[in-house]
Each structure stands twice: as structure tokens, then as C-alpha cells.
Amino acid sequence: MAKAYLSIEGIDKSFSRGPATTEVLKDISLTVDKGEFISIIGHSGCGKSTLLNIVAGLTPATSGAVLLEGQLVDEPGPDRAVVFQNHSLLPWLTVYENVALGVDKVFRRRKSAAERRDWTMFNLELVHMGHARDKRPSEISGGMKQRVGIARALAMEPKVLLLDEPFGALDALTRAHLQDQVMQIQATLENTVMMITHDVDEAVLLSDRIVMMTNGPSARIGEVLEVPLERPRRRLELVNDATYLACRAAVLKFLYERNRFVEAA
Incomplete structure (x- = not known):
């Protein structure tokens, strides 16, 4: 069995301040194929950016490991480039x-x-x-x-491009133009991309899979949704596309309904 290109294995992350410890992430495991575009979505405070920073090597995991082409990731490196919301x-x-x-x-x-x-x-x-x-x-x-x-x-x-809400501070039109550019660039270069977003439409438009996080603390991966839309994708053609609408509805359902049950389980 071939090894995953990027493998996130049993990641836990806790932060301590004085005697108090907060568990942010619990048992996060995910594999990403080469050339795949993954979005991570969830409510504020669910540890999305913390997970991205662990993959970037900017923040150490409390336990678990990140492997890129079989090599342990434990510090920043040019094989993982990060684009933050603030340029x-x-x-x-x-x-x-x-x-x-x-x-x-x-x-x-x-x-x-x-x-x-x-x-x-x-x-x-x-x-x-x-x-x-x-x-x-x-x-x-x-x-x-x-x-x-x-x-x-x-x-x-970079082997992996990490995007932390890269379009979050932009107006809607500029955001749309940049999303289209990122799709074109990924089609040309076949980059492996992991993106943090709050935007459901953005996640469905850009992604091959959407990773949905439960609410923190102790956030987990609640569900992973495949987005079986052919590429290239054109946003105006997708407005009434049944697959696009079904994926969008599934993410919204998770964010606003199912995550409550996951938390309670």
C-alpha cells in the first residue's frame, strides 16, 4: 500500500496557561494525496488555524505527528509555504x-x-x-x-501550499477573482493545497474534499465530504448545478445541525 503524500496522524494539541490547560484539537487524522485541494471548515475557535500551523511546522503538536512524503514535519521549511489572511x-x-x-x-x-x-x-x-x-x-x-x-x-x-483564510479580508468581487486565479494556478501547477475557510461556497467551489471540524474545545474531524465536481469549474455554471447544491447543503447541515450531536456524543 502506497504511503500518503501528506499524513496527519493522531494530532492532539493543548495550550497551558498557569494551572489551566485547554485541549484545542483531539485525535486529528487525515491523509492528503498529491495534487489534492483540501478545505478545512468549522466555526471560530475550532482549531482550524492551529492545525494549519502544526502542518506548517510553526506550532508543535502535543502528541501525534505530521509526515510529508514520509518525513516528519517538526519545523518550518520551504516545502510548506503559508499564505495568511494578512498578506x-x-x-x-x-x-x-x-x-x-x-x-x-x-x-x-x-x-x-x-x-x-x-x-x-x-x-x-x-x-x-x-x-x-x-x-x-x-x-x-x-x-x-x-x-x-x-x-x-x-x-x-512548495510541496504543500497552506492557505489560512487568504481571501477573508477582501471584498466579494476581489475574492471571486482571486478564487478563480487560485483554481487556474492549481490546474496549471497541480499543487497540493490545504486551505482554512469560513466560507461554504468557497470551500465547495475550490475543493476536492472538505474537512468539517466539530466545535472546540477538543475539536475533532466530524465529517469529510467528497466534492465530485469536474474541473475546470466555472462558478456561474455551478449556481444551479445539483451536485454543487447538494455539497453546499451538506456542509451547511453539518455546521448548523450535526456538529451539535457530534459534540454531545
Whole structure:
């Protein structure tokens, strides 16, 4: 039996403050295939971002393990790139310099200076930000900043792209445009993606599977939903699609009804 590309095995996570200990995550196990797009959805406080940070190597698990291609994940690394809701661009650097910083760090020994320049521009063009290469973050919109953040993450050629509510702070139209871009990029590059979201429609539109978390504390995986929609997906065509609507209804049902029973079990 082939090993999973990304394997989350029996993860528990507790935080302690003085004598008090809070269990945030309980027995989280999940396998992710190469090239798969997974969304994790649940109410605020259910530990979604904590789980993402454990996979990123930013937060240690209390028990359990994360394996990527069979290797233990216990610290940050360029094989896992994170895009946060807040773009986290360095304000004193240009758009180009923000992306080039990561490229130079990861590829200094593997690519020449000219190759690194070309690779930086390739990734900016991928998110349609090549025209703004010389602008600073204060000179571009929120949606453009997120595009640069995505370009910076992709430019590291990560094995897994981790998205922590990357569109949460954007207006609806900008959000829709970026969702479409992420779908196009994933279709082109066949990235493995794990995304945290509160948005049911976003999860159904983008994902191959949706992981639904029960309410915290001691949040668990309550249900995993397959999204059997063919790709490429076009949002306007899906508005009245029976499969899309069924998946959407299943997630809403879990979030607003079933998770109460899971908690009580």
C-alpha cells in the first residue's frame, strides 16, 4: 500500500496557561494525496488555524505527528509555504523584492542570478502582478497584496501550499477573482493545497474534499465530504448545478445541525 503524500496522524494539541490547560484539537487524522485541494471548515475557535500551523511546522503538536512524503514535519521549511489572511509583505520592499527574497533564500545554490530573476517574474506574471513589480505594498490594493503573497509562496515551489483564510479580508468581487486565479494556478501547477475557510461556497467551489471540524474545545474531524465536481469549474455554471447544491447543503447541515450531536456524543 502506497504511503500518503501528506499524513496527519493522531494530532492532539493543548495550550497551558498557569494551572489551566485547554485541549484545542483531539485525535486529528487525515491523509492528503498529491495534487489534492483540501478545505478545512468549522466555526471560530475550532482549531482550524492551529492545525494549519502544526502542518506548517510553526506550532508543535502535543502528541501525534505530521509526515510529508514520509518525513516528519517538526519545523518550518520551504516545502510548506503559508499564505495568511494578512498578506505579511515587507513594506519597505517592492513587489518584486518581496518575492525575490524567498526565491534567493530557497534557490541560491540551485539557480543562477538570472534564473532567479526570471523565476521571480514568472511567478508574478502567474498572478497577474508583473506590471506592479516596482510598486511597494502601500501603493497597491488589498487584493493585489494577496496576489503577491500567493506568488511569493508559489515561487518557493512548495510541496504543500497552506492557505489560512487568504481571501477573508477582501471584498466579494476581489475574492471571486482571486478564487478563480487560485483554481487556474492549481490546474496549471497541480499543487497540493490545504486551505482554512469560513466560507461554504468557497470551500465547495475550490475543493476536492472538505474537512468539517466539530466545535472546540477538543475539536475533532466530524465529517469529510467528497466534492465530485469536474474541473475546470466555472462558478456561474455551478449556481444551479445539483451536485454543487447538494455539497453546499451538506456542509451547511453539518455546521448548523450535526456538529451539535457530534459534540454531545
